[in-house]
């Protein structure tokens with residue numbers, strides 16, 4: 001979920017919006033300003049209803065952001081970094097850069113968001129009690145109190161990846177003393193909840209509430225996907241624990257080219273003749289950089305006769321290097337975050353080889369194949 005609009009940072013955490021949120025914002029303004037406000041508070045009039053609906057929509061997203069900041073702040077205090085918060089069509093997500101190391105820590109991070117939603121509910125409910133006589137204040141505060149209560153209750157449903165599922169995971173972990181048992185309980189409950197939401201949504205749609213039903217089906221489907229990708233990531237993590245870069249590298253013996261080579265020669269003699277698409281640039285024993293087919297294709301063809309590899313390659317100092325002892329998971333994370341297709345593997349100044357995405361994928365496939373037959 002990559003944010004398309006960056007809002008700024010809070011406590012060092014980048015906050016972003018995904019474009020899909022604008023769709024929900026439109027729906028909220030339209031249904032509040034066109035339906036709910038005029039029905040509950042007819043004295044407002046259509047213009048004021050719409051304006052209030054827009055303000056209410058913004059406060060609704062602020063509520064979601066505060067909920068996520070609740071999780072994020074607790075995580076930071078527990079010493080776990082937070083990579084960012086994104087608001088999107090189904091709410092918000094705080095990307096926590098690590099797993100809790102104890103059930104208590106997991107519980108506190110999971111409870112941080114709902115605690116904020118509870119406070120927001122109480123604040124808006126209190127405002128509503130005070131400002132009942134003023135429709136322009138009462139209408140937004142009544143709706144915001146309700147929606148924050150709904151957010152609180154929905155998030156407490158005990159199905160992973162909802163907060164309630166995380167709390168369940170912490171509880172099972174604490175009682176059983178086993179982290180894996182906690183994960184299993186959270187995953188199973190997540191499956192039940194997401195499939196339940198989908199089934200209930202279909203039931204509702206058949207019963208006549210088509211929009212509400214479809215919405216529930218989408219939320220269930222989203223939760224199902226999030227739980228499945230989390231459990232796939234966990235399976236990979238446990239399978240790859242102890243695997244190093246040295247285990248995965250070297251499947252491909254990457255071709256080496258000198259830096260003074262002209263691009264035309266590189267294309268004719270290496271790319272077309274052998275079908276290779278990336279090269280280590282090495283002069284004697286000295287590594288100079290890396291050049292890929294994508295680098296070459298950015299140079300206009302008419303310049304290939306006189307442009308050299310050295311001018312186009314990614315130079316050695318700009319490449320992020322790994323040691324053969326580095327864990328493969330760490331190296332993959334670095335590749336993912338930096339958007340690199342390959343990383344030179346070095347010991348001291350000596351170049352041992354190149355770890356590429358293709359190699360990592362091939363390695364994972366082979367391991368998966370071995371796992372399936374064993």
Ligand SMILES: [Zn+2]
Pocket residue numbers: 067068071113114155163
């Ligand atoms: Zn939450």
